[in-house]
Amino acid sequence: MPLHAGEPTPQADAAPAPKGKAKPAGKKQKETKLGMRATKDGDFSEWYSQVVIESEMISHYDVSGCYILRPWAYAIWDEIKNWFDAEIKKLGVQNAYFPLFITEEALTTEKDHVEGFAAEVAWVTKSGSSDLDRPLAIRPTSETVMYPFYRDWIRSHRDLPLRLNQWTNVVRWEFKHPTPFIRSREFLWQEGHTAFATRGEADAEVHTILDLYAAIYQDLLAVPVVRGVKSSKEKFAGALYTTTVEAFIPHTGRGIQGGTSHCLGQNFSKMFNIEFETEDGTRAHAWQNSWGFTTRSIGVMIMTHGDDRGVVIPPRVCAVQVVLIPIPSTKLGEEARAAMAARAAEIEAALKTAGLRVRVDDRDNYTPGWKYNYWELRGVPLRLELGPKDMEAGVAMLARRDTGAKESVAWADVAARVPQLLDTIQSDMLAKAKATLDTCIEQVTTWEGFMAALERKHAVLAPWCDEESVEEDVKRRSAGKDGENKDAREATMGAKTLCIPLEQPELPEGTMCFASGKPAKNWALWGRSY
Template sequence: MAAGRAPILTPRGDDFPRWYQDVLNKAELADNGPVRGTMVIRPYAYAIWERMVAEVDARIKAAGAENAYFPLFIPESYFQREAEHVEGFSPELAVVTVGGGKELEEPVVVRPTSETVIGEYMAKWVQSYRDLPLLLNQWANVVRWELRPRVFLRTSEFLWQEGHTAHATEDDAREYAEHILHSVYRDFMVEVLAIPVLVGAKIAQERFAGATNTLTCEAMMGDGKALQMGTSHELGQNFARAFDVGFLDEHGEQRICWTTSWGVSTRMMGGLIMAHGDDAGLRVPPRLAAVQAVVLVVRDEDGSVTAAAGELVDSLGRAGVRARLDARVETGFGRRATEWELKGVPLRIEVGPRDLAEGQVVVARRDDGAKVPVPVAELAARAPGLLEEVQAAMLADATERRDALTTVVDSVEEAAEVSATGFAVLPWRLLDDAAIDLLGRSAVTVRCLQTPDGELPGGAPADELVAVCARSY
């Protein structure tokens, strides 16, 4: 029956960007907004984003930071105070010049990031070494006018979390920036998103505007391209100086703080889609999924199947599984099965009269398509374990693919070639300006620097570091 029918989605191998668009539409994730570069996040995608927020927020709080909220509008003059910051952000600022029908005396910028406003208030709040470290975070929307927008990956407005901290010493600031990268971002991405991200440091050219060091989590997408999934910056004393964030130390000496900032955004939705999606649609890892299991009533003559399915949903819920009932029997089974596959729900539990007669249900895994019968009485007890199996399998799949598409090379030419389809790892010492320029001609960039065993460079000697190169989103 399916033979001869057009595929639901453009196959990934035919046209990856087109496939991505198809997933956004068919899985009802997002639409373009009316203003170029803006997006509408639809309920199913927003539910996933809320799960991301919950998981990341819990980790941020575990790292000791507290949530606060700073204004959307920032005086334009604030941006002028940090030279590199202005230079980096000027091209993508949205500036409001009229308010209440009148030309404003000083234009206000719609925040592209909040270092400047937060710096102003940190200066006010921090007086003593006893006030440090000051660990703040906010969940907010930000605006960066984009020339080439792509839903979730690069939009002019996006949702994110931005952490901002002030510390007494450089070491303390560095440790905290690293702690966030590892214990919040990498942990979340690997354990919840099931995406095996690389951690590393950005080269100077790729640093955040105003940072002294930018740490990154880099993921590989289904087409071998890289996606920066999150960054954590050491800002040195650049912003602290510009905004006069100072304190008296225990010896009564006036000193300047060391600050950090770090963020992850709705871009992770794009990463989720492109890292795990297949030709049948999205695949959501169970720990992330807003709907972990859908109980699908295959057909129902007298209401008894729906009743039994409802009980299964309840029992799954009691077992800690986020389950949902699909009893829309007026819609064909195949249609509904396809819909849930598009949406990537990890487990589909099929219940029909035949199953009930045999005291079983059929459990279909979204990750590998396997279908196994499970006795009704055992479903709730077995589902959590099965979800964990799916979670582990998805991480293993993604890791295997990333490793298969990663090649260690020892020349710039090879790096350019290999980066056409995946990641190239080569000695950092080979990458002088001319080499970086050469890679650039193939749209290849240095994603991050690592130690050979994949850790942050830290204090490792520069000539021992490796550079991970790839094309990127």
């Protein structure tokens, strides 16, 4: 995929003071008053809490579980939105918008569906000081908002397929520990809702969308994912089946659902009476899908690539792909300073002409070292330095954020070399994350091997009989006693199926389920999860 061009997002002149558990500041931190105080390996939870604030991704809000997405984070969502929106429009999907509120009657139309969301539904019960005649739910998802109108709009096979998507927010009143991007009470997403005449069409779309979700993670965010099908216990409430892309966070040993594409079958169309006249004049219920992808993906990206210096953002989604920092010495005269500024402007123009998002940081109230740390904290993929010696040699120094590697490039070659290097950074970030993921998935066949892998904070690929009662038993048996603090509780939480991978290892005849001893039907990916 090509790198996306666009205007960079304005930034504040200084980062906020670090919060959280402090550790002695190093020399560089003392000089710049920037930097992380928690380490990714030492205290992952505290590191993540700090990095999303210090990198100006979010600000906390006075409603628990809700966060402000600052421009540096929203720019990433824009890149995802722009790419995915273009791709689904190629498929014939159209954008629409449906209301935020749902009547109780509509919400409860599909019993399994509402039971799946009941604990998370937020209700509006008052208008000013007056009680509403009937409470209104704030959408946790929009099936029950949209499908009464699908019933009105779909009359004939000529009205199919109907393929709509909306970019919106939803509210799910989570009671678990809130985590920016990962688990919040309000988040942004896209939700697609489609209807077809046949199951074959619906099945094909489910997997097409799943491939697009995998592409967002792997091609844009440089995060490897496993494509699979959810177990009956973990599938979307009311769906025929659910497909998913699953990511894994090695530092916590926990899987995380990255995006889901559901085949709803005819369940909702029967509940909402979405019928159409077929070509032969008979009546049939539509086959439906729904699919969604959220801002959780940004948190997965931060957790995957971030380091002790801050976030590391892949070039394809970063608001600023290259930051150009002139380094005028105090000994330089006005003429030399003007020449450096002119050269920086020429390089900036050449890079923008090449389609890149570029920022020149020529602020004269900060030292070069402060600027280096400022942009490293924010994860800008590539830094271009232009100092007095570079001016004499006719070169610029390029420094990679992901590896720290530097190289000197002649001015005439910068516009050609930088796009190549950004592509290399993008592919190297994915390759590194993929190699790490591969070491974190263990293939086992016994309960003892399963538990040992969990203790190593790994995901486990194990043969399974595909029975819900066995999955529940695994979760119970793999959970330890709750500790005194959150980290201890997370370390002892039970494991569940993350997915049944679409790419299955060979399952020899006679293979037994690792947990029950019954004949195995497939390989399932298990793990603790967010």
